[in-house]
Amino acid sequence: MSERIQIRRGSSSEWSARNPILLAGELGWDTTTNALKAGDGITRWVSLPYLLQTMSVQLSQATDVEFTSLVTGDLLRYYNGKWRNTNETNLVDGGNY
Incomplete structure (x- = not known):
């Protein structure tokens, strides 16, 4: 039997409106920015850093x-x-x- 994992997801406005505290290690996917955050069990969504961000420099x-x-x-x-x-x-x- 194969198992599937589904990451919690929502748009930027949905995440900001709910502003949840993700469990430690729980992942949240922002479908607007295509970016991922990981919870620490303490910090609300809007204060969590994105795990990977694109950086560009000339x-x-x-x-x-x-x-x-x-x-x-x-x-x-x-x-x-x-x-x-x-x-x-x-x-x-x-x-x-």
């Missing part, structure tokens, strides 16, 4: 980036305090560059 503003000869399919690796591009072969071989 590469020209980033101070911890060092790209050389970008090629389609390159991977990013954080190495010696900087994000650097590399290919899969370098990553598998240790990627010390």
Whole structure:
């Protein structure tokens, strides 16, 4: 017999209006923002942080980036305090560059 898990869900306005306290570890899905929160058993919905948020930055503003000869399919690796591009072969071989 297969089991299914359904995460508690609602729109942003529904969550804000109800403002529940999720149980510790209970998940809530905001269907408006497509974002997930996890309860701690104490904090109301509107004060809980989202688990994953998208962050964007202009590469020209980033101070911890060092790209050389970008090629389609390159991977990013954080190495010696900087994000650097590399290919899969370098990553598998240790990627010390």
